[in-house]
Amino acid sequence: MLIFNTLRGPNETIKGEVALTFEWRQKSRLRLTIDSGELSEQTVGIDLPRGTVLRDGDVIASASGEHIRVRAAIESLIHVSAPSPTALMRIAYHLGNRHVPVQIGDGWLRLQYDHVLEGMVRGLNGRVELVDEPFDPEGGAYGHGRHTHGDGHQHHGHSHGSHHHGDHSRGAHDHSHGADSQPAGREVSTLEGRHTDNRHAPRIHDFLEVPYKP
Numbered sequence: 001m002l003i004f005n006t007l008r009g010p011n012e013t014i015k016g017e018v019a020l021t022f023e024w025r026q027k028s029r030l031r032l033t034i035d036s037g038e039l040s041e042q043t044v045g046i047d048l049p050r051g052t053v054l055r056d057g058d059v060i061a062s063a064s065g066e067h068i069r070v071r072a073a074i075e076s077l078i079h080v081s082a083p084s085p086t087a088l089m090r091i092a093y094h095l096g097n098r099h100v101p102v103q104i105g106d107g108w109l110r111l112q113y114d115h116v117l118e119g120m121v122r123g124l125n126g127r128v129e130l131v132d133e134p135f136d137p138e139g140g141a142y143g144h145g146r147h148t149h150g151d152g153h154q155h156h157g158h159s160h161g162s163h164h165h166g167d168h169s170r171g172a173h174d175h176s177h178g179a180d181s182q183p184a185g186r187e188v189s190t191l192e193g194r195h196t197d198n199r200h201a202p203r204i205h206d207f208l209e210v211p212y213k214p
Contacts (some may be wrong), residue, residue, distance in 0.1 A: 001031075003047050004047070005063065007059070008060065014067050014068065018069075022101060022135050024073075025072070027046075028049065048060070055070075056071055056134060072134035072135055075112060075133070075135045076132055077111065077131050079110050079130070080126045081126070088109065091109065091121055091124050094124060095121075110133070111137075113130065
């Protein structure tokens with residue numbers, strides 16, 4: 001099984017594409033099936049440094065030189081607008097207070113569907129529209145969009161993928177909020193604010209298929 005473990009630039013020769021929801025783009029180890037391209041229908045593994053968050057359009061490479069592009073999958077989202085810039089900033093402030101991943105556009109915000117957050121936005125005089133669109137939220141201010149230092153307060157929405165499977169290490173924001181399933185692997189903070197990934201080299205059981213339940 002091909003293992004993709006390195007981020008590359010956008011100009012590489014691409015042999016396949018895969019669409020992943022934001023939840024699954026935060027996972028460092030997972031097994032998935034390529035959607036399209038020369039590697040279409042092949043099952044591959046991803047083994048990226050812990051804390052990596054894949055953005056729409058990112059390219060990842062295997063040790064043998066194959067490259068695939070990751071796309072943001074379509075998700076059920078709340079599209080938020082407001083009667084004034086100040087009202088929209090107020091909504092953004094309250095969403096940020098709740099550590100909610102938010103995609104920012106010109107005069108609008110998008111977040112994964114959550115009925116509680118929908119009610120909060122309406123209560124702040126926001127205009128709400130439910131849409132099915134790719135979701136690519138803002139990255140962490142200190143990680144330049146590549147890394148997240150999550151605290152588990154994310155509200156997850158409904159995702160539509162059916163062939164992507166969970167990893168066996170801690171995702172940046174995992175539904176389980178559980179302990180790291182790789183106790184021997186430990187992140188060590190450095191003075192520069194980065195992390196050293198001390199996990200073991202991947203073994204085949206790290207990529208065993210776990211049914212994905214949307």
